[in-house]
Amino acid sequence: MKETPCDHCKPRVRVMGSLLALLVALGGCGKSGDDGKTAGQQLDAAIAKTEQAAEKAKAGTESAMANVGAAMKDATREVEASGKQIAGKAGETLNDVSITAAVSSGLARDPELSALKISVDTKNGAVTLTGSAPTEAAREKAGALAKTVKGVNSVENRLVVKAG
Structure with a gap:
């Protein structure tokens, strides 16, 4: 309670x-108590x-x-x-997820780059690309493409050139 x-x-x-x-019971209207009241x-x-x-x-x-x-x-x-x-x-995490999705999507749309061979990781707007690229030009193109995505602060291109 x-x-x-x-x-x-x-x-x-x-x-x-x-x-x-x-x-009231003990006192009368005019009677005094022990203390004189x-x-x-x-x-x-x-x-x-x-x-x-x-x-x-x-x-x-x-x-x-x-x-x-x-x-x-x-x-x-x-x-x-x-x-x-x-x-x-939560906003930062959501931004990182959307950046990763946008970079991966851009890589997948490019016929020279394979999104399956390139891993994209984003933390606080910093994108890291890992995996392989068929040529040095493709490696550079992947890094440049990642830099164009809104919200990207930096790109660390760790792609290794492997023919075939």
């Missing part, structure tokens, strides 16, 4: 109600104490709510920052 801000006040209210009932004065004092306790409880609740609000704002900022970081990493 979830505790509400007023749950801790209920026992005080019961005690104060019992105290008031006892004072009439029942009405004792009742007024009890009411004043109850009001003070209520104000103290209210102040404590307001302070606690302010702390909760600040903690929620901090948590929200942390979650937002984490989300942006994750989204940024």
Whole structure:
């Protein structure tokens, strides 16, 4: 069961109600108690104490709510920052995948280059070509083709020239 801000006040209210009932029962309108106060004065004092306790409880609740609000704002900022970081990493990975696909597609469309013999790897926009090319001109063409793809920052051409 979830505790509400007023749950801790209920026992005080019961005690104060019992105290008031006892004072009314024991005191008469004009009779004095052991401390020299009439029942009405004792009742007024009890009411004043109850009001003070209520104000103290209210102040404590307001302070606690302010702390909760600040903690929620901090948590929200942390979650937002984490989300942006994750989204940024996901975006980088997605860009690398699309760059790899575009370079591989370009290689496959070129009759001189075989996409099956050339492996394309991309990390943070840096493309690495590995495998074999039939001629030095084809090797250079593959590197040049990779450089034309949007998002490519650099190309490391590790292709080895192998005839046939």
